[in-house]
Amino acid sequence: MSSPFEHYNAAFDPIALIQKYEKQDRVAAGGLLTNFLGVRIDPAAFGGLLAGHEGSVEPLPIPANWHADIAEWGAALRAVDHAKGLFRMVELGCGWGCWLNNAGAAARSRGLEIDLIGIEGDDVHISSAVATLKLNGFSPSEFRIIHGVAAPSSGKALFPRSANPGGSWGSAPIFNASDEQLAEADRLGDYYILESFPLREIVGDLPIDLLHIDIQGGEADFIKSNFDDIKRYVRRVLIGTHSRVIEGDLLEYMIRSGWLLEIERPAIFDISDGVPVIRVDGVQLYANPALVV
Secondary structure (H helix, E strand, C coil): CCCHHHCCEECCCHHHHHHHCCCCCCCCCCCCEECCCCCEECHHHHCCCCCCCCCCECCCCCCECCCCEHHHHHHHHHHHHHCECEEEEEEECCCCCHHHHHHHHHHHHCCCEEEEEEEECCHHHHHHHHHHHHHCCCCHHHEEEEECEECCCCEEEEEECCCCHHHCCCCCCEECCCHHHHHHHHHHCCEEEEEEECHHHHHCCCCECEEEECCCCCHHHHHHHCHHHHHHHECEEEEEECCHHHHHHHHHHHHHCCCEEEEEECCEEEEECCEEEEEECEEEEEECCCCCC
């Protein structure tokens, strides 16, 4: 039986890109997992998810590895492959800095300058992102991690505190919290009270090669609310989708807006009591025709 990760639609060859960026001389590092790009990850930061992988060297992620598949790897590397001089990316909901580290390592292998920006609501994940970026040789001048949430507009947001941060990666913020919600969150301490940032406040007035969006179901709303900024700054946007409804909404909106779909793999779900339950996020990559060659 074939893997569901082998079923994607693409306007380029993602497997060839994955093979192109494989670091051939990667070696095992004691206590760490090393992936095909040479990126090193501390399994201790993942709450048991990577137990037993200490000191291992991963093969190519074809059709997938523990956190991404052909479509998502190919999409990220597509943006790296087309960058010139400087590779600049933003990862919304960056967690441990997965795509900052991986795309950054691929860009570094091309000799590009690097500017990596992440935004994350959980301070334990922020610590993990910073530690992993440093572990992989990125200097503080090459990355910036913002403790906050990406949103359609500035304001306050509530972000849940996890009892198991290293093993919890699917938390979603509450935007535009009322005064009563803010007071209750402050009293109970079960939420972070954070600033929310639209895209222009995250990137300044500079273009970015890749915007990675994985914000637990808020992807379409974020894109529509920030679309003027996205059109102005973003060359490619890579979206982790959380329902077939969101996927259809994005396809209709982005294509009608003139953007170019380059690769997609639908969300994978199980059916429980007649209801679809997402098992793996979908993947969509779009190119901005105004900013890509």
